Amino acid sequence: MAMKIDIKKGYPVQEVSSIIKSALTRDAHIASYKKKKYMSVCERFEKKYEMSSDEFMDKLESGELDDRDDYFDWFAAKKGLDVWDRRLRILAGVNISQTRQKWRSSIRTC
Known part of the structure; x- marks a missing residue:
């Protein structure tokens, strides 16, 4: 799938491309940090309750678990x-390419 981005007159394609690439890279770093943060919390609960987070979610959604505060935090x-x-997976699938007169972003799914 392709995405067209129109650039207002006066802004060079290379400069706009660089800014967008930088923003995507920064967002990927933030997403990676947040993912690790939440993964660490989930791993702590997995160890404490001896079940995976996916198993926990299945049990919670089926009503097999009680209403303890830890479960709300884990959820x-x-x-x-x-x-x-x-x-993070979406950002990893973004590929920015330039054409001669137009700049566009090609987005691939992982």
Whole structure:
């Protein structure tokens, strides 16, 4: 899939491309940091309760678990992990290429 980005007159394509690449790289670093943060929280709960986060989510959604505070924290951490993992995978699939007169971003899925 291709994405077209129109550049206002007066801004060089190379400069715009560099700024967008920098922003995507920065966002990927942030996503990686957040993913590691949430993964660490999930791993702590996995060790404490001796089950994987996926198993925990299945049991929580089926009503097999009680309402202890840890479970709410684990649920939030797992959801955060999933959000940042998806964002990181999306960013990893972005490829920026330039054409002679137009700049466009090609987005590939992983």
